[in-house]
Amino acid sequence: MKKYEAIIGLEVHAQMLTDTKIFCGCSTKFGSEPNTQTCPVCTGMPGVLPVLNRKALEFAIRTGLAMNCKIAPYSRFARKNYFYPDLPKGYQISQYELPICEHGYIEIVVDGEKKRIGITRIHMEEDAGKNIHEGDHSLVDLNRTGVPLMEIVSEPDIRSPKEAVEYMKKLRTILRYIGVCDGNMEQGSLRCDANVSVRPVGQEEFGTKVEVKNINSFKFVERALDYEIKRQIKVLEEGGTLVQETRLWDSGAGVTLSMRTKEEAHDYRYFPEPDLVPVTVDEKWTEDIRATLPELPDAKRERFISEYGLPEYDADLLTSERALADWYEEAVKSGGQPKAVSNWMMGELMRLLNEANASIEDCPVKPAQLAGMLKLIDKGTISGKIAKTVFEEMYKTGKDAETIVNEKGLVQITDENAILKTVDEVLASNPKEVERYKNGEEKLIGFFVGQVMKLTKGKANPKAVNELLRKRLKEQ
Amino acid sequence: MELYRLGISELKELLDKKEVSPKEVLDSLFKRIDAVEDKVKAFVTVTRDKAYEMAAKNTDGVLSGIPLAIKDNICTKGIRTTCSSKILENFIPPYESTVTSRLLEAGYVLVGKTNLDEFAMGSSTENSGFFPTRNPWDLERIPGGSSGGSAAAVAADECIGALGSDTGGSIRQPASLCGVVGLKPTYGRVSRYGLVAFASSLDQIGTITKSVKDAALLMNVISGHDPLDSTSAPVAAPDFTEVLSKDIKGIKIGVPKEYFIEGMDKEVESAVKDAIKTLESLGAIPVEVSLPHTGYAIATYYILATSEASSNLARYDGVKYGFRAEGKDLIDMYMQTRAKGFGSEVKRRIMLGTYALSAGYYEAYYKKAQQVRTLIKKDFEEAFKQVDIIATPTAPEAAFRFGEKTDDPLKMYLSDIFTISVNLAGVPGISVPCGFTSNNLPVGLQLIGKHFDEATILNVAHAYEQSTEWHRRKPEL
Numbered sequence: 043m044k045k046y047e048a049i050i051g052l053e054v055h056a057q058m059l060t061d062t063k064i065f066c067g068c069s070t071k072f073g074s075e076p077n078t079q080t081c082p083v084c085t086g087m088p089g090v091l092p093v094l095n096r097k098a099l100e101f102a103i104r105t106g107l108a109m110n111c112k113i114a115p116y117s118r119f120a121r122k123n124y125f126y127p128d129l130p131k132g133y134q135i136s137q138y139e140l141p142i143c144e145h146g147y148i149e150i151v152v153d154g155e156k157k158r159i160g161i162t163r164i165h166m167e168e169d170a171g172k173n174i175h176e177g178d179h180s181l182v183d184l185n186r187t188g189v190p191l192m193e194i195v196s197e198p199d200i201r202s203p204k205e206a207v208e209y210m211k212k213l214r215t216i217l218r219y220i221g222v223c224d225g226n227m228e229q230g231s232l233r234c235d236a237n238v239s240v241r242p243v244g245q246e247e248f249g250t251k252v253e254v255k256n257i258n259s260f261k262f263v264e265r266a267l268d269y270e271i272k273r274q275i276k277v278l279e280e281g282g283t284l285v286q287e288t289r290l291w292d293s294g295a296g297v298t299l300s301m302r303t304k305e306e307a308h309d310y311r312y313f314p315e316p317d318l319v320p321v322t323v324d325e326k327w328t329e330d331i332r333a334t335l336p337e338l339p340d341a342k343r344e345r346f347i348s349e350y351g352l353p354e355y356d357a358d359l360l361t362s363e364r365a366l367a368d369w370y371e372e373a374v375k376s377g378g379q380p381k382a383v384s385n386w387m388m389g390e391l392m393r394l395l396n397e398a399n400a401s402i403e404d405c406p407v408k409p410a411q412l413a414g415m416l417k418l419i420d421k422g423t424i425s426g427k428i429a430k431t432v433f434e435e436m437y438k439t440g441k442d443a444e445t446i447v448n449e450k451g452l453v454q455i456t457d458e459n460a461i462l463k464t465v466d467e468v469l470a471s472n473p474k475e476v477e478r479y480k481n482g483e484e485k486l487i488g489f490f491v492g493q494v495m496k497l498t499k500g501k502a503n504p505k506a507v508n509e510l511l512r513k514r515l516k517e518q
Numbered sequence: 519m520e521l522y523r524l525g526i527s528e529l530k531e532l533l534d535k536k537e538v539s540p541k542e543v544l545d546s547l548f549k550r551i552d553a554v555e556d557k558v559k560a561f562v563t564v565t566r567d568k569a570y571e572m573a574a575k576n577t578d579g580v581l582s583g584i585p586l587a588i589k590d591n592i593c594t595k596g597i598r599t600t601c602s603s604k605i606l607e608n609f610i611p612p613y614e615s616t617v618t619s620r621l622l623e624a625g626y627v628l629v630g631k632t633n634l635d636e637f638a639m640g641s642s643t644e645n646s647g648f649f650p651t652r653n654p655w656d657l658e659r660i661p662g663g664s665s666g667g668s669a670a671a672v673a674a675d676e677c678i679g680a681l682g683s684d685t686g687g688s689i690r691q692p693a694s695l696c697g698v699v700g701l702k703p704t705y706g707r708v709s710r711y712g713l714v715a716f717a718s719s720l721d722q723i724g725t726i727t728k729s730v731k732d733a734a735l736l737m738n739v740i741s742g743h744d745p746l747d748s749t750s751a752p753v754a755a756p757d758f759t760e761v762l763s764k765d766i767k768g769i770k771i772g773v774p775k776e777y778f779i780e781g782m783d784k785e786v787e788s789a790v791k792d793a794i795k796t797l798e799s800l801g802a803i804p805v806e807v808s809l810p811h812t813g814y815a816i817a818t819y820y821i822l823a824t825s826e827a828s829s830n831l832a833r834y835d836g837v838k839y840g841f842r843a844e845g846k847d848l849i850d851m852y853m854q855t856r857a858k859g860f861g862s863e864v865k866r867r868i869m870l871g872t873y874a875l876s877a878g879y880y881e882a883y884y885k886k887a888q889q890v891r892t893l894i895k896k897d898f899e900e901a902f903k904q905v906d907i908i909a910t911p912t913a914p915e916a917a918f919r920f921g922e923k924t925d926d927p928l929k930m931y932l933s934d935i936f937t938i939s940v941n942l943a944g945v946p947g948i949s950v951p952c953g954f955t956s957n958n959l960p961v962g963l964q965l966i967g968k969h970f971d972e973a974t975i976l977n978v979a980h981a982y983e984q985s986t987e988w989h990r991r992k993p994e995l
């Protein structure tokens with residue numbers, strides 16, 4: 043059997059986080075009553091005209107800069123013509139021949155290797171509305187009509203579903219970092235179509251390209267591509283030929299289904315939009331926007347490694363969200379030891395956030411509070427074990443660690459005499475175990491420690507308990 | 519003299535001096551409409567009650583109490599706006615066009631919405647989805663189009679002035695055929711917001727009036743950048759009334775040789791040549807110029823205008839507003855609605871434009887036409903290096919009879935042969951009455967200006983008008 047490789051290019055639609063629509067002043071808020079966020083412009087009334095939202099243009103430029111693109115000083119909108127009830131004008135205003143951004147790239151890491159994925163173009167366009175089918179009729183909701191979108195088109199540089207997932211993740215991270223898109227695939231603010239072909243390894247020319255649409259969740263990116271690649275290889279292996287077509291990912295059945303072939307493809311009759319003047323961007327504005335870009339994930343990751351001495355794994359995770367990285371740095375700045383802060387965030391903090399289905403922005407514990415708790419551990423005021431209880435309480439109440447430790451009397455017992463008293467108690471009431479220990483069953487030390495901790499309600503300093511136990515057992 | 523006979527500036531003087539009241543003006547005007555509208559059929563909707571309501575509001579705007587008619591493809595909030603199409607027969611816009619907003623601020627009174635060729639596609643108003651309008655000078659003849667209703671209403675004194683729209687001559691040609699003044703401003707001078715689009719890159723709202731001064735008065739109100747129309751130019755507009763009386767001595771008038779050709783209508787030719795002589799006698803200097811790509815203008819126009827139209831008219835699909843025919847499924851509903859809602863000329867143009875934009879034809883048609891458009895624009899730029907304005911006939915002939923050209927669209931399209939290049943180039947043009955044929959039908963002189971230089975063509979047109987009597991003649995109705 044021949045070996046095949048997959049050639050994948052992704053077209054990602056990202057909904058921009060502007061307050062208003064791309065060509066009118068209507069709100070872009072998600073989830074309102076149908077048709078409450080509409081006006082004559084976005085409902086395609088006769089005689090109305092679009093006016094470009096400057097913020098949407100700024101967001102597109104911002105995205106282009108973050109993805110190393112060239113920003114076109116002159117670009118323009120075109121009309122993509124087709125009939126559908128959720129498209130009130132009978133055409134979608136989109137960029138076609140002259141997009142705002144071109145020739146960029148982003149970097150992904152797959153199996154420890156860095157790889158550059160080219161960005162062919164980024165263009166602006168308006169979203170369509172939503173058809174709602176009810177029995178024998180359909181209704182149209184135009185709230186989403188005119189919400190600004192960016193279409194980010196990659197080069198066919200992706201070679202596996204895994205790379206595609208990494209690419210999508212990186213894209214999402216960048217979009218969220220620069221604040222232009224919330225990256226929410228479930229709500230449709232990030233949508234993905236893929237161009238997939240396969241070819242025998244070593245072959246120069248590309249195989250027949252198939253477009254897979256409707257990949258609307260992160261977990262489906264890998265599954266849909268996996269399925270499609272296997273399907274194509276199977277067709278070729280069985281001596282068949284592939285047709286250039288558009289296929290739809292059916293997430294329920296876990297398969298891609300043919301939607302239309304090239305012959306049935308729409309003729310969108312693109313032509314320059316005469317209602318909008320060409321978009322001109324001067325260099326000064328581009329540079330002004332560049333100056334407002336935050337530190338991007340790749341740079342931040344490198345810095346976390348060099349500045350805080352974090353392992354790559356920690357740096358990756360902590361820089362995957364800007365808010366997470368900010369939270370981390372705030373905690374370190376407040377005196378938390380870098381690796382300890384990282385451990386606590388990736389462990390307890392993430393666990394509690396996940397349980398509450400909350401994001402770092404909603405975290406009731408402030409970075410300085412984590413740093414405060416870590417200080418108590420360092421000073422020996424509480425043990426690491428007690429700290430877990432304290433941290434949970436901090437998360438529940440928002441109180442400082444010190445307050446909780448005092449209120450609940452969780453201060454660690456370090457007084458040797460006090461601990462010794464309990465140690466003697468435990469040894470006295472477990473003579474059989476003492477005997478076995480002496481006969482060489484040294485692992486029973488754990489049992490004695492456990493008993494002491496139980497009696498002290500976990501407040502005894504474990505190190506001291508350990509030392510005192512061994513000392514006493516030796517003496518007996 | 520009856521009040522309805524007056525133009526804007528004369529009536530404004532009487533109103534300002536309080537010698538007449540807005541109500542008296544309306545009484546006179548509606549008496550006139552009642553008397554002649556059955557013959558002329560200029561209006562799709564007469565807004566009598568609304569007019570009295572508006573006239574009762576005393577404003578100190580420059581058009582306070584002045585009754586105007588508005589072409590029925592310009593949206594008026596709460597008032598039916600049909601484009602003379604069955605598909606929009608009951609459409610009531612919930613918004614006001616920018617031009618009528620500005621007129622409202624100036625205190626105008628709306629008399630009614632005037633008839634047009636459906637969606638402004640035509641040169642005779644015979645393509646109206648409702649009824650044809652008649653030329654007040656000869657009721658057996660067409661008034662021109664597509665702003666035939668506005669031109670006829672002004673000529674028949676059914677309003678004091680009017681707004682029209684001009685995509686390939688739709689203001690100037692009917693103004694010429696009805697013996698009134700029609701101005702198409704520079705593309706971008708007047709906001710298109712609320713003008714139902716036919717061909718977005720060519721459409722421009724303008725004025726149809728009884729005198730050049732009236733055109734200047736209206737232009738002062740409707741001109742200027744509009745944040746709702748990105749194609750409206752951020753260019754300051756001068757006070758157009760101030761430049762009217764300037765001496766035209768030494769102004770160079772280009773006479774393009776391509777516009778005076780063998781076989782053209784003799785009466786039109788001599789009227790226009792006489793007009794140029796009159797201008798010469800006022801001190802202007804005629805200079806022969808060449809606009810070498812004139813011969814390609816009609817073909818270029820009919821590719822670009824129909825391409826844009828095919829897309830602009832896609833929104834009339836029966837889903838959201840306007841006429842809807844029942845169908846057995848969605849596609850059938852679309853097809854039935856558009857088959858029944860649009861007239862044949864509109865359908866012809868949608869098909870032409872759809873074809874021109876189709877994959878495989880785009881380069882040969884749309885793209886090529888855009889390139890020729892650039893050449894036509896350059897023709898004007900070159901000519902304007904030598905001259906200040908250009909003078910031509912407005913239309914190749916005077917008003918023709920109903921049905922004369924309806925069977926042959928190409929013949930009909932030639933009615934705009936002298937006006938179309940002006941839209942392609944985006945420059946301003948004005949038509950002023952310059953004589954009559956032996957049948958007592960008006961002939962128009964077209965003056966074409968440089969980009970954003972309406973002032974000079976208004977100045978020359980005014981000088982010409984003041985030294986002639988043509989504009990004072992009235993049709994007998």
Ligand SMILES: [Zn+2]
Nearest residue numbers: 066068081084
């Ligand atoms: Zn809107």
